[in-house]
Amino acid sequence: MVERRDELLALLAHDESEVRWRADTMRAQVPPSGPISTLSARPAAPVAAGCCLSCGDPLPTGDRFRCTHCVRAAWRVLRAARGQPSGAWDGNG
Numbered sequence: 001m002v003e004r005r006d007e008l009l010a011l012l013a014h015d016e017s018e019v020r021w022r023a024d025t026m027r028a029q030v031p032p033s034g035p036i037s038t039l040s041a042r043p044a045a046p047v048a049a050g051c052c053l054s055c056g057d058p059l060p061t062g063d064r065f066r067c068t069h070c071v072r073a074a075w076r077v078l079r080a081a082r083g084q085p086s087g088a089w090d091g092n093g
Contacts, residue, residue: 022055022073030081039074
């Protein structure tokens with residue numbers, strides 16, 4: 001791992017940026033009070049078979065409805081809406 005440290009850090013930074021833009025878009029959909037409807041990273045994206053229902057990106061094998069980035073972003077936004085920190089688990093395990 002030490003030999004590939006820079007490569008791993010770059011992957012983590014990219015992953016966080018993917019989650020962050022999705023969370024920013026979803027956060028704008030949270031009303032000040034009342035129920036929260038389904039959060040979407042790209043609300044205007046067409047729903048296609050084998051694609052994420054939130055962002056429209058192709059789903060990796062094993063994912064059925066939302067990609068991992070959108071799951072993590074939605075989890076982060078919903079926890080913040082309830083006044084809870086994202087914590088160690090933000091939809092990634």
